[in-house]
Amino acid sequence: MIRLLMAEDEWLERKAMKKLIAAHLPEIEVIGEAENGLEAVEQATRSRPDIMLMDIKMPGCNGLEAIQHIQQKVPGIHFIMVTAYDSFDYAREALKLGVKEYLLKPGKKDETIQTLERVQTAVLRSRQEQKQYSHRLQKLLFQSVCHGEPHENYAELLAEAVPRASYGFAAVMREEEAPEDIEERLAQWTSDVFLTDRQPNGWFRAFFFHTGKSRGSEEIERLRRRMHFELGKKAAVGVSHKEYEMKLLFQAYVEALSGLEKNQAAMPEQSSQWVSSIVNALRTGEEKSAVYYWSEWWHTHPQKSSRRHLWLQLEELVKEMNGTLEEDMPSDAAEWKRLLHLVGAYRGLHFQEHHQIEKVKAYVKEHYAKSLQLEDMAGYVQWSPAYFSHQFKEVTGVSFVDYVARIRMQEAKRMLQDRERPLKEISISIGYKDPNYFSRVFKKQVGCSPKQYQQGRK
Template sequence: MKVAIVDDEALERKALRKMIGSHLPHAEVIAEGANGREAVEIAKQYRPDVMLIDIKMPGLDGLGAIEAIRQTGLDLQFIIVSAFDLFDYAKQAMRFGVKEYLLKPSRKEEVISALERVGEELEAKRKTEEKHRKLQERIEQLQMLVEKEWLSVLMIEDVPADEWEQWQELLPFSVASGMFIVVQFPNGGRTEEWKRWVEERLGERAPARYIVGRLANRRLPVLLFRSRDDGEIAWKPTVQSFALDIASQFALRHGAPLYIGLGSPVSRLHELRSSYYEALSAVHYYAEREKARVGFLPAKPARAEREKQLLEAVRLGDIGQARAIGLAYIDELIASHSLSAAGRKVDGMFVSLARLLSELGVRYERTVSFSSCRSGAELKQTAFDELGRIAADLEAWRQQQAHGKIGKAKDYIDRHYAEPLTLEEVAEHVGMSPYYFSKLFKEHFGITFIDYVTNVRIERAKEALVRTDCSLKEICFSVGYNDPNYFSRVFKKQTGWSPSEYRKQLQVR
C-alpha cells in the first residue's frame, strides 16, 4: 500500500512516518507535503493508494485539496488527521468520500487501525477488479469462439432460418450487408506469424467490422460486414483498395506474394456463403496465374475455368451449383459457336465429368450425344436432364459412401474426442471437403458435427462421473474441455443436471 502524508507540521509528518514504518510492513510512505497545493501535485505525480492529510494548512486547505484531487479523476482514499473536531468539517469530508477522520494528537493505535481498514478495503477492491478483469477476458475469448464457430457454420453448412435466429441471439451484432475475402499465404512455414500480421492490419485499417475465420490450407477467410446501425459503404472499391494495400505491404515486408480473393457484396445473410465461395475461387484463380494478386472472380472466366468450376461443384456434391455453372457455360457456347461446335464442346464437358465421377468411384454411362441436338433449347434441355441423372447417381454413391467414410469419421471422433477436434480436421482425415463432409455427416446422423462431438464428450463425462472418483475438473479436461464452467453449462444443457448434481443423483440410487 502506497501512502502519502500531507501536513504543515514537520514533527507530525515525522511521527506518522515512524508509526507506519514500525507497524505496517506492507505500507510504504512514498511522498510528503506541507500544504494543499503540494497534496494535489503528489496525487498526480506519485498516485498513492491513500493520503493522510490535515485540514488547516496554509494556502489551499485539506478539504480544498481533496476536492481538487477528486476533480482530476484520481482514485485514492483519504484519512483526515486534524486538530478540529467540528461537525461541518466532518460533513464536508464525508461528501468527498473520506471515511476516516482522526483527531490530533495522533494516537498510534488509531492511525494504524485506520490504515489497516483502508488497506483491507483497497485489497478487497483490487481482488474484485481483478476478478472482473479476468471475467471480461473470458467473456471476450468465448465471444471470439462463438464468432469463429458461427463463421464456420456460415461458410460450410446449409443452416435453416430458425437456426440463424438462434445464432443471432448469441451474437452482439447484426449483419445488414457484407462480403468475404480469402487471404492465401505463401509456402514457407511462417503462416501463423503472417496470420498475426494480417490481423494487426485489419485491426488498424479494416474498412468495416470484421470476423477472422479459421486458418486452413494456408488460406484465411475474413468476413467484412456492417450492422444495421452503421453507415453505408461502397463495398467493391473500398475493400479492393484495402486488399491491394495489404498485399503491397506484405510483399515489401516479407518479400513474398500474398494473394487475396474477393467475394461479391451481398445484403442477405444466407447469401454470404456464396460470397465466401466466390472469394475462395478468386484467390485460387489469381494464385494459380501469378499475374494479379488481388481481385474478384472475373465476370466471364475462360471456358476452361468454367469447366473447372463445374467439376469442382460436382466433386463437392453441390449439384445445384453444378447445374447453374453448366447451363451458363452452355449459354456462352451457343452464343459464340455454331450449334454443332457447341454440341461437340458440351460432349467434351461431359467426358470430363464422366472421368471425374469414375475417379470418385461413381458409375455413370452417358446415353445421349449433344452434337446431334437440333436447337440451342434442345441442347440445354438435354444437358439439364443429363445433369439430373448425374445428381441421382451421385446421391446413390453418397449413400454407399456414408457407411464407409462417415463411419470412419465416427471412429476417429470416438478415439479423439478429448482433443480440440475441428470439422476441417476430421474431413481431411476421411478425404472429403469440409462442405461435403458437413452435409453428408448431418444427413447420416441427423445432427451437426459439433452436436455429435458434444454428445460423445458428455456421454464420456457421464461414464466418468459414475465409474471414477475423479474431480469434476479432471473429468472436464479428460473429455476435451478446457473451461470447467463452460463444461458444466454444456453438461446441464444436455442432461438437465450439473455434473455434481448428476453424480449425487446416481449415488442416491
C-alpha cells in the first residue's frame, strides 16, 4: 500500500478527497488528516507517509512552511499542493521545494485522479530504485568486507547503509538451502540492524550492527544459540565471538568462518560442551534453549559423572545469583526438567529484583533533593522495608542511606566548584535542611569539610 497524509483545514474537502481515493485508487491508503500546518508537521514526522496532499492556506503555519519543516525531518515524501489560489508566486515557491504536482480547488474529478495516479507511479518507481540501490550497496559492502579489501569509499558506504552504527559482529550459515524467511526470523531474534547476503550452495552471511558502546558477548551468544535451536541440526552456524569496530568487520567475518569450520555439526558433541551450553543458556535467560540442549544431551545417555558435573554447575549458577539450590541431584528426566525450569525461574526473579533496584537508583539520582525515606522506596517497588533494605545492600554493596548520601555528595562536589556559592544553599539544594548535618555527612563521605573542598577548587 501507498500511505497518504492529508493536510487540509476544511472538513468537507477532506471528506470528499477520502471518498474519491477510496472509490478510484485502491492502492492508496489515507493514514491521517491534519487541520493545520503544525499538525501536518507533527503527523508527517510520526507516520512518515509516501504522499502528502498539502493545502497552502492553513491557520498557524501555511503549507509551504510546513513542507520546509517536514523535508528537514522526513526527506523523500512526494507532495501535492492543493489551493484555491491560482497564484504564480505560490507555484514558484512550491517548485523551489521540489513539489511537482499542483491541484486547484475545487478540482475536477478526472484531473485529481490523474494527478494522484502520476504521484503513485512516482512513489513505486522510487521504491524500486531504492531497493535496487540498497541491493547494489549491500553487495559492494559484502565484497569489500569479506575479501578483506575495503572499498576506497568503505566508510561512506557503511555510514549510508547503517547510519550511526559503531560496532558490529558477523554470522555465517551453511545449509543445503538457506530458509526463504531467514531475514524475517532474524528480525524476531535480534533488535540489531543487520545486512544479509545469500550465496550459492546454501551459504548465508550476515552482519549485525548497533550504536553506542561495545557490549559484552552475551547478545552474540544468545543469537548463536537461537540460530542453533531454531534451524536444527541441518544448518552449520558460525558467529564471531565479540563485536568489532566498523573498520575491523573483516576480522569478525574471519572469526565467524572459523566458528563454522569447528562446528559443522551445528551442536556441541562432548558432554562438557553440552553442560556449558545448558548452563550458559540459563545464565542469559534462554530457558527454552537450555531445555533443548539438555534433551539432546540426555539422549546420549550421559554418565553419572557428567550428570553430577551439570548439577554442580547449576548449583554454582544459583550461587552467582546469591541463592542456594536446596535440591538433591535429580534421578530421572522429569526431575531434571523440573530443576531446569526452577533455575530459569530463579534467574528471572533475580534479574527482576535487580531491575527493581536499578529503578530505585534511577529515582534517587533524579530526586536526590527530596526527602528519600527507606520506607517510601520500599513502597515504590512494593516490597517490605526489611526485604528492600536487605536486597538493596545485597545488590549494590551499600545500604540505601549510604547510597543516597553518595549521590547527594556527588552533586554537592559539583556545586562546590563554584567558590562563591553559599554552603547553606548547596545543602538545601541536595536535600539537607540542616547545613551542619550536611557538613558532617560530607566529611564522612569525602574526607574533608565542604568549605575545605570548596577552597581547594580555587
